[in-house]
Amino acid sequence: MHIKIIRFLYKNILKRILFLFDPEFVHDRTTTFGRILGSNRLTRSLTAKLFKFTDPVLIQNIHGIRFENPVGLTAGFDKDANLVDILDCIGFGYMQVGSVTLHPYEGNPGKRLLRLKKSKSILVNYGLKNIGVDKVIERLSKRKSTFPISISIAKTNSAITCQLDEGIADYIGSYKKCLEAGVGDFHTFNISCPNSHGGWDYNNPGDGENFADPDRLSKLLDAINEIAPPDEDRKPVFLKLQINRSWDDTRELLEVAKAHGVEGVIIGNLNKDRSDPDLLDTIPDGQKGGFSGYPNKKLANNLISKTFETYADDFVIVGVGGIFNADDAYEKIRLGASLLQLATGLIYEGPQVVHEINRGLARRIKADGFRHLSDAVGADVKRR
């Protein structure tokens, strides 16, 4: 009942007020507020009482990591690790911090966030704004929460890291620091940022994406495997992929990932296709950026189901893009995702959406006669 009240208050009052202000201003204030809530034992426990939903059918053990539920916060919402002590209380099963880079970056010039309300989407042009891996590691080392966290590692947004060796050195520099500090339950490599060094142009793959090329990816993964701890100590490695690539292009990358023992793929990043029929808003001329939310759903779902069809035994699939409710979440699970992530749904629906999704998932899984979430994974897809 109280979840319905929170939904009503968010949708009818709080969201209306928040949407009057600049989105980046609201984003920054929200993360500061979350940080304060997470810093105190009492506010943590009160938040958990209000928001948490648990059900054994949702608990998974994936590569030795226990996920209380499949719903994670996606990369980009908490770039600087402000929310690590409150998101578990809101009911998230895990989170991605970042994307984080070896060197701090103040963000791209100009407008960096825009609400695309008709499309239920956010235009994003942060360009990997973050405080840098050292400070993020410092914050994570002090965290009180115990739910799984993965740092999303990208390469520093600069012309230098667009070159092969420098790019690899940048990724590996961050990875090494994470390994040395022992932070992160699994490691994510973001090879799909559309907003760094010219990557916003749909027709031109950006430099932030230039490891989404089979040969370059292979070299990056060689370098990762070279310093990754041996088998029993290895923490799983996940790759975050684009959604605008064809299946053939994506499959080439997946083959490379499989050959290098990558454990998981996150599908996927922001949409760059401004002619996408689900993009209903007009984006101002000259405004750079990729967009999130509802227009990402079909593209992501298509790649999720194809990946499951061919690589169900090779990768854990994380489904991201346009999850606003339990139906959206369950659809991705039935198409092959074992884990989910969202950000835009949180902004448009409110913080109680995590509870609503988890409750709705548990209900749907049982109603369909499955004993556990894992039995529903890929139920709508034929496996090869």
Ligand SMILES: Cc1cc2nc3c(=O)[nH]c(=O)nc-3n(C[C@H](O)[C@H](O)[C@H](O)COP(=O)(O)O)c2cc1C
């Ligand atoms: C404000 C914002 C910032 C983002 N920054 C990143 C980022 O730094 N790294 C990344 O891998 N994805 C980033 N993304 C993409 C999201 O992680 C996600 O892939 C995408 O938004 C689709 O999910 P959604 O529809 O639930 O928002 C960002 C998205 C948003 C909305």
